[in-house]
Amino acid sequence: MGSGREARDWFKxxxxxxxxxxxxxxxxxxxxxRGMDDFSIWYTPGVAEASRAIHREPDLSFELTSRWNxxxxxxxxxxxxxxxxxxxxxxxxxxxGKALLFKYLGGVDAVPIVHRKRDLxxxxxxxxxLEPSFxxxxxxxxxxxxxxxxxDRARSELGIPVWHDDQQGTAAATLAGLINxxxxxxxxxxxxxxxxxxxxxxxxxxxxxLKTYGVPPANMVVLDSKxxxxxxxxxxxxxxxxxxxxxxxxxETMGGGLGPSSGLEEALKGADAIVAASRPGPGVIKxxxxxxxxxxxxxxxxxxxxxxxxPWEAREAGARIVATGRSDFPNQVNNSLIFPSVFRGVLDVRxxxxxxxxxxxxxxxxxxxxxxxxxxxxYIIPRMEExxxxxxxxxxxxxKAVEQGVARAxxxxxxxxxxxxxxxxxxxxxxxxxxxxxxxEEPPEG
Amino acid sequence: xxxxxxxxxxxxxxxxxxxxxxILRFYRFNEEFDPAWALCxxxxxxxxxxxxxYVKGSQGLTLVASYEEKLVGYxxxxxxxxxxxASKMGIITELYVVPSHRRxxxxxxxxxxxxxxxxxxxxxxxxxxxxxxxxxAERFYKQRRFRPFLSVYLQEV
Numbered sequence: 001m002g003s004g005r006e007a008r009d010w011f012k013x014x015x016x017x018x019x020x021x022x023x024x025x026x027x028x029x030x031x032x033x034r035g036m037d038d039f040s041i042w043y044t045p046g047v048a049e050a051s052r053a054i055h056r057e058p059d060l061s062f063e064l065t066s067r068w069n070x071x072x073x074x075x076x077x078x079x080x081x082x083x084x085x086x087x088x089x090x091x092x093x094x095x096x097g098k099a100l101l102f103k104y105l106g107g108v109d110a111v112p113i114v115h116r117k118r119d120l121x122x123x124x125x126x127x128x129x130l131e132p133s134f135x136x137x138x139x140x141x142x143x144x145x146x147x148x149x150x151x152d153r154a155r156s157e158l159g160i161p162v163w164h165d166d167q168q169g170t171a172a173a174t175l176a177g178l179i180n181x182x183x184x185x186x187x188x189x190x191x192x193x194x195x196x197x198x199x200x201x202x203x204x205x206x207x208x209x210l211k212t213y214g215v216p217p218a219n220m221v222v223l224d225s226k227x228x229x230x231x232x233x234x235x236x237x238x239x240x241x242x243x244x245x246x247x248x249x250x251x252e253t254m255g256g257g258l259g260p261s262s263g264l265e266e267a268l269k270g271a272d273a274i275v276a277a278s279r280p281g282p283g284v285i286k287x288x289x290x291x292x293x294x295x296x297x298x299x300x301x302x303x304x305x306x307x308x309x310x311p312w313e314a315r316e317a318g319a320r321i322v323a324t325g326r327s328d329f330p331n332q333v334n335n336s337l338i339f340p341s342v343f344r345g346v347l348d349v350r351x352x353x354x355x356x357x358x359x360x361x362x363x364x365x366x367x368x369x370x371x372x373x374x375x376x377x378x379y380i381i382p383r384m385e386e387x388x389x390x391x392x393x394x395x396x397x398x399x400k401a402v403e404q405g406v407a408r409a410x411x412x413x414x415x416x417x418x419x420x421x422x423x424x425x426x427x428x429x430x431x432x433x434x435x436x437x438x439x440x441e442e443p444p445e446g
Numbered sequence: 447x448x449x450x451x452x453x454x455x456x457x458x459x460x461x462x463x464x465x466x467x468x469i470l471r472f473y474r475f476n477e478e479f480d481p482a483w484a485l486c487x488x489x490x491x492x493x494x495x496x497x498x499x500y501v502k503g504s505q506g507l508t509l510v511a512s513y514e515e516k517l518v519g520y521x522x523x524x525x526x527x528x529x530x531x532a533s534k535m536g537i538i539t540e541l542y543v544v545p546s547h548r549r550x551x552x553x554x555x556x557x558x559x560x561x562x563x564x565x566x567x568x569x570x571x572x573x574x575x576x577x578x579x580x581x582x583a584e585r586f587y588k589q590r591r592f593r594p595f596l597s598v599y600l601q602e603v
Contacts, residue, residue, distance in 0.1 A: 232544070
């Protein structure tokens with residue numbers, strides 16, 4: 001595979017275009033300015049009436065300002081995708097890219113905010129301070145285990161939805177893939193043995209989501225870099241202090257019935273599925289280990305840029321369904337199918353939070369969409385260009401929020417489907433029109 | 447909720463290996479909270495010697511919690527007397543339960559049994575010692591109506 005060379009090409013093109021466009025997003029008004037008098041409406045003196053109304057009833061900020069459709073994409077830059085702790089300034093291009101995806105795929109206005117408040121309490125205070133400006137918050141690229149506590153506390157202490165895409169987005173996309181993979185092989189996900197390899201943000205969230213979905217903890221084995229999370233592991237008491245999430249998993253799963261010093265090789269024997277979110281491969285998962293899994297094994301190797309095992313190697317070893325995080329292989333487990341739609345849905349119903357049940361509803365809708373199109377071993381999850389996916393997932397999320405009583409506005413599935421479709425199509429059309437009109441400049445050959 | 451099937455008893459000869467392992471775990475856990483609790487190089491061997499002493503029953507009280515013949519926790523306490531004070535005091539110096547049996551009442555059972563035995567030995571008060579930063583222990587004892595009693599300050603020399 002020439003993946004290394006491809007990546008270098010993307011780096012070169014990306015650097016050139018980032019320089020040319022000087023970033024990726026800008027603020028564009030959405031009201032007409034027919035003459036200077038219009039500023040008496042949009043600004044002083046007329047704007048005072050909007051302020052007075054919101055002062056009397058703060059929730060009107062969702063109706064009289066752009067808050068209803070605006071979220072913050074917030075990072076301290078401590079764990080930036082594939083780069084590590086590069087700091088807030090270096091995280092900005094990633095947050096800006098995320099904002100672009102939010103707008104293009106979900107019609108959501110997203111504002112990148114990178115900051116220096118690495119301390120948990122200070123980070124949380126910052127989110128609370130920002131709350132009046134936004135309808136939701138997307139946390140991004142934050143070191144573990146801080147990210148878990150931050151998300152848990154922000155979810156309970158803020159009155160707007162807070163989402164950590166590295167946890168919930170990846171977990172939802174993975175769950176969608178697993179639902180369909182298990183359907184294809186004719187096994188019951190809730191009765192199967194599942195190995196989660198890597199105990200970072202993605203797999204710890206996936207564990208919680210699978211448990212909520214109905215997979216018994218004893219059916220799961222979770223491994224970090226030291227082996228199986230097990231209550232008798234030597235460092236278990238240290239984990240209780242340093243990473244209570246891992247500790248809880250160890251106690252709940254009891255190491256999946258394995259010994260406390262077991263590794264991935266032992267964990268995979270007789271397993272039905274593995275979801276690896278560990279470190280870039282290839283060779284992190286050996287072919288012979290895959291061969292020791294149950295018949296019709298399901299292998300999700302999600303490390304980027306190179307999966308833990310190449311898909312063809314996994315299949316040669318007997319895996320029936322293989323998914324990765326890469327767009328150039330079949331079955332890409334891609335957060336982008338989830339986060340723009342989830343926020344579209346929660347913003348449209350002004351949800352106060354995003355529950356795990358809403359996340360599962362989003363995953364099930366994503367899975368259902370692919371199933372309707374026709375499941376195949378190389379098609380268990382929709383692709384990014386399947387536009388109808390986004391309003392469908394938004395509608396499922398919004399509907400579940402209403403059903404669970406966490407929405408401020410009531411809407412039916414069908415109404416949200418129409419609304420989401422309209423908002424998303426408008427966002428895309430605006431961008432396309434700007435491009436066609438030459439208002440987005442064409443870059444020189446570079 | 448106390449876990450059914452738990453037996454609280456004094457340790458016996460065949461418990462030594464398991465008890466040594468629990469003692470080591472107790473000290474490793476507390477090592478996390480204060481550098482003054484750093485373990486010595488041969489802590490595992492020391493743990494075995496300590497376990498042997500505890501089984502002999504000399505100078506203090508040791509109780510173990512067993513479940514299906516397996517040790518899942520222990521408590522160690524000593525009597526402390528001060529000729530100037532009117533009351534004797536029983537001090538819990540070590541308390542440990544394995545993770546798979548936590549939040550099931552085993553630690554409470556151990557403390558209650560130890561309290562009863564220490565009371566029978568003449569103690570009017572039961573105290574518990576642990577590193578100041580051990581918030582897990584602090585929470586545990588506070589929930590059981592223990593109150594702060596003695597401050598111990600430390601300096602490296």
